[in-house]
Amino acid sequence: MSADTLETLDTAEASWLAWRADRAAGLRAPRGVLSLTSHHWLGAEPAPVVGVPGLWWADDDGAHVRVDGDGAVTDGDVAVLLDAEALAPVTGTRTVVVAEAGSAVPFVVGDIGVELALRTGRYLLRTRDPHAPALAAFVAAGEGVVVPAFGFDPAQVRDLPVRWYAGPRAAVVDGAKPGLVHHVQVVGEVDLDGTTLRLVAGHHGGATLSFTDRAEGAPEWRAVHVADAEVEASRRTGTLRVDLNRASAYPSHFNDHGTCPRPLAGNDLPFAVEAGEKDPR
Incomplete structure (x- = not known):
């Protein structure tokens, strides 16, 4: 094996190690995949959602929340969730429209993000908690994990x-x-x-x-x-x-709250690929 080939392989492995570190850094993000703690499909009639104030429902016009004036739910955005002074209380009824396969975090409850997503024509509400046990455990394990x-x-x-x-x-x-x-x-x-x-x-x-x-x-x-x-x-x-x-x-x-796509029909290898990530759970 030539020196050039060895150098190429060493570079590929170093790049892979850096990629793995980036993946782990993403998992430590306060509102990343490990912050997901619940999911709820919204029905056609206003109904409470466990752990989230207000009554929630969805129809052809979008997802809706109705809250009283206690300020328990506030307007939010992913970019400003940690800036509490930038959030305005929501009272009455608020409607949010999300594109199919898209999502948004239009509300916060304390520091928990209330995410709305549209999947196959149905609205889904998920909570993203920066203090979620899975996220806390991953962060506590250290940056080498x-x-x-x-x-x-x-x-x-x-x-x-x-x-x-x-x-x-x-x-x-x-x-x-x-x-x-x-x-x-x-x-x-x-x-x-x-x-x-x-x-x-x-x-x-x-x-x-x-x-x-x-x-x-x-x-x-x-x-x-x-x-x-x-x-x-x-x-x-x-x-x-x-x-x-x-x-x-x-x-x-990583948890039970994802809606990710599966592979295309036929994209099935009849042998083991003993490379890449293992099941994280």
């Missing part, structure tokens, strides 16, 4: 044959919770050891490869996100570099 993962394997940095479609193809996938679906854009496909897997457009550019496999200790499904630069390079070379060491668990694998 990361998501459990298989060891780095340089052989899992793969250059895969890729075929990009002339245009995106609409598809529907199931969600983490029964009855939920997600609309995705399929943009191409790769060949991985005899199995053809389809790629979807990434939420923030690039492409995402989501799959199931047979690795013991891995979550039910995982995903590798490929950056724009790799996608553009692959259009010239016909191969897409996919680092399976970065196969990551979805937010719904």
Whole structure:
């Protein structure tokens, strides 16, 4: 093995370690995935929600909350949740409209964010608590704690044959919770050891490869996100570099309150990928 090859592998592992540290830093965020403590589907009639003041319901006009004048619920935004003086009390009835597959944190109760999300045409209320037990335990464990993962394997940095479609193809996938679906854009496909897997457009550019496999200790499904630069390079070379060491668990694998998309039908590997993150629970 040449010195250049060794240097490349060392760089890949160092980059992977940095990626794992970034993942852990995100989990320590006060309103990250570990802050989720509950979820409630809103019905058509005003009803109380455990732990949250007011009466809540949803219809074709959006999600609604009705509160009295005690100021227990305040207007909020993710960017200013920790700035209590910037929050204005909500009284009477307030309506919030969220785009499908989107979410917002329009209200706070004390320092708990009340998040509204729209999934498959239904409004979902979730609470994000910066003092959630799971988050507190992760933070208390120290900055060296990361998501459990298989060891780095340089052989899992793969250059895969890729075929990009002339245009995106609409598809529907199931969600983490029964009855939920997600609309995705399929943009191409790769060949991985005899199995053809389809790629979807990434939420923030690039492409995402989501799959199931047979690795013991891995979550039910995982995903590798490929950056724009790799996608553009692959259009010239016909191969897409996919680092399976970065196969990551979805937010719904960390607690019971996620609504994440499942892989496309057929994105099932009949063997174990012993690389990437393990089941965090």
